[in-house]
Amino acid sequence: MLKKTYDFRKSENKWQKFWERERIFRFDPKSKKPVFSIDVPPPYASAGHLHIGHALHYTQFEIIARFRRMSGFNVYFAPCFDNNGLPTEKYVEEKFGIDKTTTTKHEFRKLCLKESKRVEKVYSDNVFKGLGHSYDWSLLYTTIDPESQKVSQMSFLDLWKKGFVYRSEEPTLWCTKHQTALAQAEIEDLKRTTVLDHIIFDLEGKKRIEIATTRPELLPACVAIFVHPEDERYRNLVGKKAKVPIFGHEVEIMEDKKVDPDFGTGIVMVCTFGDTADIEWWKTHKLPLKICVTKDGKLNELAGKYAGKDLTEARKEIINDLEKEGRVTRKENLEQTVGACWRCQTPIEFLPTKQWFIKTLDFKKELIKQGRKIRWFPKFYQKRYEDWTRNLAWDWCISRQRFYGVPIPVWYCKKCGKPKLAEEKDIPVDPEVDRPKGKCECGFSEFIPEEDVFDTWMTSSMSPEIAMRWLEKPRDFENRFPMSMRPQSHDIIRTWAFYTILKAYLHFRKIPWKDIAIGTYVLDSKGRGMHKSKGNIVWTEDLLEKYSVDVVRYWVGTATFGEDLPYQEKDLVTGQRFLTKLWNASRFTLSNLKGYRPKKPRKLTEIDKWILSKLNDLVKKTTKDFEEYMTGSAKTKVEQFFWHTFCDHYLEIVKDRLYNQSSYEKWEADSAKFTLYRVLLSILKLLAPVTPHVTEEIYQLYFRKNERSKSIHVSDWPRFDSSLVDRNAEKVGDIAVDVIASIRKFKSENSISLAEPLRYVTIDSNRVKPVLKDIQKTMRIENIRIGRAKGKVSEIFKIELEIRK
RNA sequence: GGGCCUGUGGUCUAGUUGGUUAGGACGUCGCCCUCACACGGCGAAGAUCCCCGGUUCAAAUCCGGGCGGGCCCACCA
Numbered sequence: 001m002l003k004k005t006y007d008f009r010k011s012e013n014k015w016q017k018f019w020e021r022e023r024i025f026r027f028d029p030k031s032k033k034p035v036f037s038i039d040v041p042p043p044y045a046s047a048g049h050l051h052i053g054h055a056l057h058y059t060q061f062e063i064i065a066r067f068r069r070m071s072g073f074n075v076y077f078a079p080c081f082d083n084n085g086l087p088t089e090k091y092v093e094e095k096f097g098i099d100k101t102t103t104t105k106h107e108f109r110k111l112c113l114k115e116s117k118r119v120e121k122v123y124s125d126n127v128f129k130g131l132g133h134s135y136d137w138s139l140l141y142t143t144i145d146p147e148s149q150k151v152s153q154m155s156f157l158d159l160w161k162k163g164f165v166y167r168s169e170e171p172t173l174w175c176t177k178h179q180t181a182l183a184q185a186e187i188e189d190l191k192r193t194t195v196l197d198h199i200i201f202d203l204e205g206k207k208r209i210e211i212a213t214t215r216p217e218l219l220p221a222c223v224a225i226f227v228h229p230e231d232e233r234y235r236n237l238v239g240k241k242a243k244v245p246i247f248g249h250e251v252e253i254m255e256d257k258k259v260d261p262d263f264g265t266g267i268v269m270v271c272t273f274g275d276t277a278d279i280e281w282w283k284t285h286k287l288p289l290k291i292c293v294t295k296d297g298k299l300n301e302l303a304g305k306y307a308g309k310d311l312t313e314a315r316k317e318i319i320n321d322l323e324k325e326g327r328v329t330r331k332e333n334l335e336q337t338v339g340a341c342w343r344c345q346t347p348i349e350f351l352p353t354k355q356w357f358i359k360t361l362d363f364k365k366e367l368i369k370q371g372r373k374i375r376w377f378p379k380f381y382q383k384r385y386e387d388w389t390r391n392l393a394w395d396w397c398i399s400r401q402r403f404y405g406v407p408i409p410v411w412y413c414k415k416c417g418k419p420k421l422a423e424e425k426d427i428p429v430d431p432e433v434d435r436p437k438g439k440c441e442c443g444f445s446e447f448i449p450e451e452d453v454f455d456t457w458m459t460s461s462m463s464p465e466i467a468m469r470w471l472e473k474p475r476d477f478e479n480r481f482p483m484s485m486r487p488q489s490h491d492i493i494r495t496w497a498f499y500t501i502l503k504a505y506l507h508f509r510k511i512p513w514k515d516i517a518i519g520t521y522v523l524d525s526k527g528r529g530m531h532k533s534k535g536n537i538v539w540t541e542d543l544l545e546k547y548s549v550d551v552v553r554y555w556v557g558t559a560t561f562g563e564d565l566p567y568q569e570k571d572l573v574t575g576q577r578f579l580t581k582l583w584n585a586s587r588f589t590l591s592n593l594k595g596y597r598p599k600k601p602r603k604l605t606e607i608d609k610w611i612l613s614k615l616n617d618l619v620k621k622t623t624k625d626f627e628e629y630m631t632g633s634a635k636t637k638v639e640q641f642f643w644h645t646f647c648d649h650y651l652e653i654v655k656d657r658l659y660n661q662s663s664y665e666k667w668e669a670d671s672a673k674f675t676l677y678r679v680l681l682s683i684l685k686l687l688a689p690v691t692p693h694v695t696e697e698i699y700q701l702y703f704r705k706n707e708r709s710k711s712i713h714v715s716d717w718p719r720f721d722s723s724l725v726d727r728n729a730e731k732v733g734d735i736a737v738d739v740i741a742s743i744r745k746f747k748s749e750n751s752i753s754l755a756e757p758l759r760y761v762t763i764d765s766n767r768v769k770p771v772l773k774d775i776q777k778t779m780r781i782e783n784i785r786i787g788r789a790k791g792k793v794s795e796i797f798k799i800e801l802e803i804r805k
Numbered sequence: 806g807g808g809c810c811u812g813u814g815g816u817c818u819a820g821u822u823g824g825u826u827a828g829g830a831c832g833u834c835g836c837c838c839u840c841a842c843a844c845g846g847c848g849a850a851g852a853u854c855c856c857c858g859g860u861u862c863a864a865a866u867c868c869g870g871g872c873g874g875g876c877c878c879a880c881c882a
Contacts, residue, residue, distance in 0.1 A: 002841095004841095189878090189879095189880095196882085211882085212882070213882060214881090214882070215882080226882090259882085260881065260882080263881055263882065264881085264882065267882095268881090268882045269882075270882085271882095274882070275880090275881085275882070276880090277880095277881080277882065278882085334881090336880085336881075336882095337879090337880065337881095338880095378810090380809060380810065381809085381810095383808075383809060384808080384809065384876090384877060384878085387807090387808060387809085387877080387878065388877080388878070391807095391878065391879075490876075490877080491876085491877085493877085494877085494878085521876090523875095525816090525817090527874085527875080558818095562810095563810095564810095564811095564875080564876090565817095566817070568816080568817060568831080570816090570817085570830080570831050570832085571817080571830085571831085573831085573844085574830065574831070576844070577844050577845095578844095580842070580844050580845095581841090581842065581844080581845085583841090583842085584841045584842035584844095584845085585841060585842075586841085587841055587842085588841030588842080589841080591841075592841095633819085636818095636819075636829080636830095639829095639830095640828090640829075644829095647841090647842090648846075648847095651841080652839090652846095655839090655840090659840080741847090744846090744847055744848080745847075745848060747836090747837085747847075747848095748835090748836055748837075748846095748847045748848045748849090749836085749847095749848070749849090750836095751835090751836055751837080752836090752837085753836090753837055753838090753839075754837060754839050754846075754847070755837085755838095755839040756837095756839090780839085
């Protein structure tokens with residue numbers, strides 16, 4: 001039987017071990033059940049401990065996994081880690097105080113790998129297992145695994161074969177700090193105030209013009225000057241030459257409709273490259289190329305005496321020198337937003353470099369169509385995906401000039417420079433270690449290895465293929481692809497979701513998953529994001545320490561996919577109370593069901609029909625909620641039903657039948673026991689995905705001996721049972737509850753104890769007849785009758801009362 | 806500048822296929838230790854449902870406009 005108090009910690013520990021030992025959450029490859037597969041977001045394990053937002057994010061869809069498992073699915077739930085790419089690299093750099101200029105690539109990678117393994121162990125034990133997550137650990141993968149590298153490289157080879165991969169030298173988004181190319185998706189906005197300088201350029205003769213620029217340091221790269229074709233002020237300038245101050249070279253003045261005559265002076269200088277507009281003008285007007293910025297963010301020899309200085313420094317000096325020449329006429333502050341590296345906030349530069357690309361612009365329409373085949377939860381995020389796709393301006397640059405990551409499986413012929421790709425049977429390869437097979441098409445057999453690695457999304461975008469063992473188990477993969485769902489956060493729709501949809505389309509012409517559910521974003525109690533810099537982070541381990549796993553999960557259960565949730569500690573207190581209540585109500589219920597064997601009784605009393613019918617309704621609605629990722633809504637419904645319908649009303653009404661069984665017929669007592677058993681077990685099951693430990697504890701302590709399943713988490717989800725629907729009983733029961741509430745109110749207003757018996761009660765309604773005895777016993781009424789009543793205790797019914805003195 | 810989401814008692818929110826006495830939780834106040842639970846029960850106070858207009862017999866809910874908050878994207882040389 002259930003003890004007086006529930007020991008959260010002991011219980012949680014015990015059942016986590018039990019689940020692991022019994023392999024309760026194993027995916028069964030031989031099962032005939034339909035598969036429900038989840039494309040889990042591989043977390044970076046680099047953070048030693050995680051904040052409550054991560055815990056919520058991962059637990060939120062874990063609840064779905066448990067729901068589906070109970071609903072008869074063979075759940076494919078593979079844990080994973082992302083130990084690939086910049087975050088790991090950055091972490092190791094910081095932790096060991098090294099950088100790629102002083103360490104060899106090989107050593108550095110080894111260090112990264114070792115560090116990842118260590119942190120992952122801590123992470124999986126403390127976080128995933130600690131939160132009671134139901135992964136099948138035998139399906140674990142990490143993004144740097146040979147198998148993941150293989151999938152990543154295979155993707156590259158396959159797309160090359162299909163003609164979707166190309167290499168070219170083009171202006172690329174470049175981070176001067178990390179010294180690598182970046183994808184459009186890796187660029188973030190950086191709002192800042194900058195200075196707009198008005199600088200005088202000399203023309204032929206004695207004329208001068210004034211140009212406004214925020215980037216005077218790019219003067220050495222100035223290749224042209226533009227004015228708007230309809231700008232009366234400057235029409236006569238077109239075709240003339242201007243002399244670039246300090247650097248002295250001459251550039252032509254041209255016209256283009258894209259110039260905004262109202263900005264600055266209405267004259268713009270084009271430098272290769274200050275921004276995307278420069279690139280466009282450079283392309284359309286076939287301007288010369290002058291690069292003055294180096295890959296590490298300094299000026300090069302083109303800048304003459306400023307060469308070697310970094311951009312901000314050079315800018316100051318150049319402006320200084322211009323001022324000395326009297327060429328700066330105005331300086332004004334300008335609010336601007338520039339693209340910056342998402343990791344280090346360094347404003348990006350546009351540098352022409354040789355990079356590998358995957359074609360995306362050609363498939364915009366198809367990708368939008370693919371997006372429409374997927375069910376988005378909530379729906380409106382589909383729009384965000386479509387907007388992003390529609391507005392894409394660059395093909396996907398997949399090469400990165402980094403140390404750590406999946407190598408690009410390519411060598412270049414020393415003689416003709418042609419790329420030679422690895423063969424499918426040989427991957428994964430590391431071109432710097434492995435040698436290519438055979439000769440180049442040109443007959444030469446010496447090669448230079450590719451040193452770049454893939455963008456981390458190259459691998460992440462293959463997470464469904466990796467998780468489902470595309471290359472290892474092609475037949476299973478074929479049968480099980482697309483996956484059932486992808487949970488993820490909204491900020492990476494343009495990256496993870498987009499690239500994954502792209503890849504599934506380019507490789508298989510399929511969608512990667514049927515559903516995509518956008519997770520909840522946790523805010524602090526004031527509705528602001530949690531950031532280290534703001535000092536408002538709430539750590540998961542602190543909450544687990546202070547409360548318990550189920551309490552934290554209960555809080556997670558209040559969230560609904562796609563909706564933000566402000567963190568309020570009181571919600572955890574509420575959870576704690578709820579679980580205590582659940583324990584106590586179960587203890588009471590089960591202490592009255594000692595030795596009971598579930599058996600459908602001959603007849604059910606009206607009030608039992610009432611709650612069973614309502615339960616049935618609850619099951620139906622809750623199931624639908626879970627199916628549509630509305631966990632918050634499901635949990636609220638169950639909670640309301642449990643606390644109010646079951647505890648406050650039903651249990652109070654049923655007490656007399658349990659305490660004084662001799663004053664009832666046998667079937668009436670049987671009916672009560674049957675109802676209690678069924679309702680409580682159903683409630684536990686409906687709550688099991690959210691609070692798995694306490695429900696398991698109660699299940700094991702009592703129900704296990706009568707039920708087939710060895711864990712509540714693999715038991716059958718409650719089913720809608722049409723034979724229990726009884727609208728009339730629902731109505732009559734509601735009336736009984738109303739009447740009882742009215743009498744309670746009367747007692748409360750008159751400061752009478754609820755235990756105080758009432759001598760006479762007359763109720764002015766025939767409808768209460770089937771529940772008259774329930775009302776009488778619940779309210780301790782000595783004489784109750786239906787008839788004309790003078791009182792007005794209830795708003796709905798007239799009730800006359802006489803208190804015993 | 807474009808797109809999307811959002812605005813309900815002190816706080817967090819449910820309800821938005823139009824019709825409810827606008828529901829709940831936390832907080833406040835009063836009463837009640839009724840043999841599961843005082844980490845409980847019962848009850849009370851507290852809401853111009855952001856504002857203005859429109860559609861309608863009827864709007865928190867639909868439409869238009871405005872204001873506020875949030876997110877995503879684009880951007881100014």
